[in-house]
Amino acid sequence: MKSAIFVGAGLPLSIKDRPIPQPGPHRALIRVHRCGICGSDLHMTSGSAFDVPCGTALGHEYAGEVVEIGPGVSEVKVGDRVTALPMAGCGECAACLADIPLHCVALESLAGGYGEYTLIDTRKAIRLPDALSFEDGALVEPLASALRGVRRLPGLGADLRVAILGAGAIGASAAYWARRLGAGPIAMIARTRRNEGLAAAMGADAFLTVGDDLPDQLNRALGGLPDVVIEGAGSSGAIQQSIMLVRNGGTVLTLGGCIRPDTIMPAVAMFKDITLRFSVAYGYADFLQCVQTLDAGAVEPRALVGETIPLSALPERFEALRSGSHAAKIMVDPWRD
Template identity: 35%
Template sequence: MRAAVYDAPGEPLRIAEVHDPVPGPGQAVIRVAACGVCGSDLHATAPEADLARRGGVLGHEVAGEVVEVGPEPVGGWSPGDRVFVMPVGGCGRCPQCKLDRPEQCPRQRSFGALGPEEPDGGYAEYLAVSSADLLAVPSGVPLDAAALCEPLATGLMCVRQAELAIGDRVLILGAGPIGLAAAVWARFFGARRVVVSERVGHRLGVAERLGATDVIDAGLYPDAAARFAELTGAEPDAVIEAVGRPGMLNAAVAAVRPQGRVVTGGVCMEPDSFDHLLAYAKEPTIRAARVYTKAENEFILEMMASGRIDPAPMISHRVGLGDLPAAFEALRSPTDQCKVMVEPGRG
């Protein structure tokens, strides 16, 4: 099969012919219909981080079709089943997994070559994954939308950590896929104002389509807190940081109302300074969001199936494997890209 192989930091992905995956015990092989390009793939392959497994295949936002099931599967999967693959999976057999909480599994596993031990991911025609990590995609939900489940789950987790009350005013810093997903859910769960600050103009339009009540062009208004006050007449009850660059946590604390909530959803890969006096003055609750739950992923698929959310505007580009290396490198600098979807069936 064809796959996009990661060789080393600073080198573009390389399209290669590799062995077809064979399902081991408990595994299923999935034909990849769509795999989202994630910010963590870009982070992990950047020279300063250098975390990704060399020679591995990245990609952990996968939806597709079961083509083969190995021995001793978890669940009654058959070829042809449409599935989303939970990127953070459990063993399927321990007490936590039996309680349907794979995110608490002591033998938690992920795929997508983001670390030295992680198996190959979905920038390929096929991949082998644990059958315990599959979620059925309801009929009527296109597989490319199902692949958005992962960023949507990350945004949902941020909104859950922000403990929104009906009528809250929310500021979201950054309109990449995580910030956009947070906008979807903040509005869904009753925020009165959802204000998204971002410097890429195209993404501001997407934010408005997805539930933002107001947007701030960060190029024109670098002080998001001041602009938020102009727009809403108040300070935000919660700030969701979805950029992940040094200084953003301080900016979020500076913006939030006294005793408000700050959630960091963007993952800053470098050490960052923290303004203790500023936090002291504001007394915010600061929470770091790491992992979503299986229940959240199931809920998202259900909300898509019932038409209560439509995340399709998040997809800005669709590429086949052949065009992935160039699209992947382009994402390293700000562009009009938002979620780039790899569709290996396109060639």
């Protein structure tokens, strides 16, 4: 089978022939139908301390069809259309019991969505309802990342003024959940107006561009400074900018995941008496909530999806995404010519 493999920083991904993996206990093999390209894949292949080892198969935002199940598997059957957490934990440790498999000491990555087939953990798989496409299924992972961060914000509910820095997939997904979970008004902040339509579709009330008058703009758009600033930009300086913009006593939630050392001015955060918190990944419950929310008709996140490309086009597109900000989410269809 064909799979896109990381072969070293500075080199494009390589489409290699790999043996089709055999599903063991708690595993199923899926034929991948869609896999979204994620900014974190760019981060993890950029020559930083966070790089994955050479030889790693990438792609963790996927959905597909079960074609083979491992011994004893009962959660899914051949032919099921599924999405799944792209990782497996032991299922028994404190992290697994708290539904944060990412922190399991026995964590196993199940990335491989940029390939024709990949293995899933059937305990962490969710069948796609009939109304949802594989493309919808591939949106669940990025939506779940934003959901976990947003649902743990203090004061969620009526009249929580929210500003979101960065109008890419993570920022737009945060707007979607902030809106769904009762927060608002919501202002999205970006460097250009390119994603203004996306922001509105995902639930933002206002779209602002960065500039010296941002506090004034926010005051006007939100009726006061934001109670919460969600940092979804991932760029150097974005956390400090969020600290500057949030109201005294407010919360800065970082979802962006900058991979370089990044300076903040602690005394400003201290003087403003703010809470700075981070959030990563998701649990099974987050995935389930995403699927159920989409299935209930809240399909605004479809606005995130841009082009669909074949696997053969991935290496070049992937490198092109390294420069400049990302447009809509590009989907890979490994079976398209």
